[in-house]
Amino acid sequence: MAPMKLEIITAERVVYSDEVDVVVAPGVEGELGILPHHAPLMTVLLPGEITIRKGGEQTYLAVSGGFLEMMANTVTILADAAERSDEIDEVRVQEAMKRAQERVAMRSSDMDLERAVNSIRRSQARLKVVQRRRSRPSPPPGQTQP
């Protein structure tokens, strides 16, 4: 099947731009799989994982939420934040998760629960994508992992 265009953009940068075969994204109404020439659609994204398939290869990104639009065989994702698996700093995620969990545990009256829970969800999404990096098979001897 002829591919479709995928653009993942944040306010700061273009995170991903390429022709792809399949996009799976965390829509508010559940996991959303999009193939080329999918009917036009627009949806809100939750924090989670984006899976991209292109020529037999899978790429994983963490997304913090945003919008997805499918139109004219182009998927555009406007993300609050998005990182490819190799861009995620694992120590930073663990620290962000710990801070948010501590805020929730303290239950102080000035704590913004929704903000803390969202931070935990962003961290969970990043950790899931970091796991993917770890579970990739090792390259044959003499070759480095891209």
Ligand code: ATP
């Ligand atoms: P932190 O408290 O560590 O900033 P956060 O969840 O509040 O975490 P965001 O507000 O979602 O961070 O993101 C701010 C910017 O930092 C975005 O550009 C995002 O891509 C980047 N970012 C956040 N966490 C990480 C991480 N663990 N590794 C790489 N980039 C990250």
